[in-house]
Amino acid sequence: DIQMTQSPPSLSASIGDRVTITCRASQSINTYLNWYQQKPGKAPKVLIYGASSLQSGVPSRFSGSGSGTDFTLTISSLQPEDFATYYCQQTYYAPRAFGGGTKVEIK
Amino acid sequence: QVQLQESGPGLVKPSQTLSLTCTVSGGSISSDYYWTWIRQHPGKGLEWIGYVYYSGSTYYNPSLKSRLSISVDTSKNQFSLKLSSVTAADTAVYYCARDADHDYSGNFFFDLWGQGTLVTVSS
Numbered sequence: 001d002i003q004m005t006q007s008p009p010s011l012s013a014s015i016g017d018r019v020t021i022t023c024r025a026s027q028s029i030n031t032y033l034n035w036y037q038q039k040p041g042k043a044p045k046v047l048i049y050g051a052s053s054l055q056s057g058v059p060s061r062f063s064g065s066g067s068g069t070d071f072t073l074t075i076s077s078l079q080p081e082d083f084a085t086y087y088c089q090q091t092y093y094a095p096r097a098f099g100g101g102t103k104v105e106i107k
Numbered sequence: 108q109v110q111l112q113e114s115g116p117g118l119v120k121p122s123q124t125l126s127l128t129c130t131v132s133g134g135s136i137s138s139d140y141y142w143t144w145i146r147q148h149p150g151k152g153l154e155w156i157g158y159v160y161y162s163g164s165t166y167y168n169p170s171l172k173s174r175l176s177i178s179v180d181t182s183k184n185q186f187s188l189k190l191s192s193v194t195a196a197d198t199a200v201y202y203c204a205r206d207a208d209h210d211y212s213g214n215f216f217f218d219l220w221g222q223g224t225l226v227t228v229s230s
Binding site: 001031032034036038043044045046049050053055087089091094095096097098099100101 | 152153154155157166168169202204206210212213214215216217218220221222223
């Protein structure tokens with residue numbers, strides 16, 4: 001099975017900061033990589049699919065990049081509603097594994 | 108719009124079978140999607156359990172395969188999960204979700220989720 005490793009597991013940031021989260025796959029997954037945002041008590045919501053495609057309705061401050069084994073989610077200017085946990089997920093192989101998550105907290 | 112709703116017991120005894128159903132409303136389950144179960148242990152990350160296609164074909168996470176069954180009932184617009192021989196390690200929030208390739212690019216993602224249901228395994 002493919003292992004997905006996210007870093008950092010958590011981070012503290014201020015409103016307006018640029019935030020970068022990384023995700024590494026244990027083998028190449030081309031660009032079959034999604035990013036989700038989850039807030040406490042809620043189901044996850046997709047932000048980015050295909051490594052870099054912004055899901056409809058998601059603010060443009062979110063962006064994704066990468067291919068192969070290394071991927072990045074960037075929030076260009078952190079907003080209050082962005083404090084949440086973020087997960088990457090690969091869809092190149094089954095089972096479609098998730099990363100361990102990155103919790104973004106208020107500094 | 109299409110919605111998903113999980114239902115089933117919130118408490119299951121150890122060694123028994125956990126059974127959950129996901130009802131699809133506002134749309135047909137007989138569409139080109141993979142109907143998926145995902146779980147989240149308390150305070151932990153997301154674990155992909157498996158999916159069923161409307162034809163009945165399935166794929167299970169190998170870590171759960173020996174205890175797992177996922178089925179679909181197109182007449183009721185529902186799909187179901189059965190996990191046998193449960194232990195406390197199966198205590199989690201269980202989500203049903205729709206896995207879709209909306210732009211036919213081969214990029215699947217979960218675009219619809221149920222609200223999640225907490226299942227506790229305890230005597």
